[in-house]
Amino acid sequence: MHKLCCPCCFGRSCLIPNQGYLSEAGASLVDTKLGLQIVPKTKVVKLVSETFNYLRIDRERSRLKRAITEQFPTLRFNRMGLPPKMGSFQLFVEGYKDADYWLRRFEQEPPPAHLMTKELVLPLLSDMNFVQELCDELHILFKQDKGFDKGLFERQMSVMRGQVLNLTQALKDNKSPVQLVQMPAVIVERSKSGSTSSRFFDSFQQRFQHKSPFFSWW
Numbered sequence: 001m002h003k004l005c006c007p008c009c010f011g012r013s014c015l016i017p018n019q020g021y022l023s024e025a026g027a028s029l030v031d032t033k034l035g036l037q038i039v040p041k042t043k044v045v046k047l048v049s050e051t052f053n054y055l056r057i058d059r060e061r062s063r064l065k066r067a068i069t070e071q072f073p074t075l076r077f078n079r080m081g082l083p084p085k086m087g088s089f090q091l092f093v094e095g096y097k098d099a100d101y102w103l104r105r106f107e108q109e110p111p112p113a114h115l116m117t118k119e120l121v122l123p124l125l126s127d128m129n130f131v132q133e134l135c136d137e138l139h140i141l142f143k144q145d146k147g148f149d150k151g152l153f154e155r156q157m158s159v160m161r162g163q164v165l166n167l168t169q170a171l172k173d174n175k176s177p178v179q180l181v182q183m184p185a186v187i188v189e190r191s192k193s194g195s196t197s198s199r200f201f202d203s204f205q206q207r208f209q210h211k212s213p214f215f216s217w218w
Contacts, residue, residue, distance in 0.1 A: 021088035022142050028090075029141060033134055034121055038102060041091040044144055046084035054082055086144065103177050114174070122171045125164050135160070154190065161204070162186035185209035 024042050031039035062082050069075055106114070124130050135157050142153055165188060170180040191203040 018147065019142070019145055021086070022145060024088040024090065026138055026141055029137060030134065033130075033137070034124060036121075040093045040096065042088050044086060044141065045089040046086050047089070048082050048084050050082070052082070052085050054085075058082055106177055118171050118174075122168065125168045125171075131161065131164055158187050158189045161188035162206070162209070164188075165206070 021044065025044050028039050028042035031037065032041075059082065062080075065077050065080055069077070069080070106117075138157070138160075139153065142148055162185065165186050166180065166183045170183065175183075185208065186206060187209050188204050188206050191205050
């Protein structure tokens with residue numbers, strides 16, 4: 001609703017309404033690619049349930065088909081019942097800890113634990129081929145939604161590339177999570193030069209995000 005009613009009040013204009021389920025699956029994808037194993041496994045699935053929120057016409061159509069087949073058993077429809085709905089399906093995890101737990105653990109653990117995380121993540125995030133591969137896999141995931149917008153998705157990837165750049169630098173400088181979020185926000189966009197070269201040779205341009213949200217916790 002915020003994007004529809006108050007678009008000027010928020011700095012995250014690249015957020016796409018009604019696609020939270022893709023963000024959940026995307027977080028799982030990123031976690032798997034980095035090998036962190038801190039996000040529950042989440043996939044995009046299509047399911048049907050009477051408890052889901054359906055339009056009245058969908059429910060009436062389902063009842064009508066059921067009534068027709070009861071009268072004419074030999075008649076077949078392409079699909080019986082309610083239409084499947086797309087959403088995220090997350091593996092149940094016992095003893096799951098939220099982000100606050102992991103941030104506090106990061107602050108309290110000894111330096112060798114930080115070094116293990118750095119050795120695991122830094123080589124991957126420093127590889128632009130890996131980052132582009134991650135963007136490609138997220139593109140495959142997000143384009144499943146019927147409301148997919150390539151332009152908005154590319155803006156999301158520009159934000160993510162900037163976050164990767166900041167995270168890479170923070171790991172190199174041994175910064176804490178608090179210091180990381182205090183770094184200037186960076187946007188890494190594809191160059192608009194019109195180059196048609198291979199994706200590995202695409203040029204990018206970097207800029208700082210100066211637009212601040214109207215509302216902020218800071």
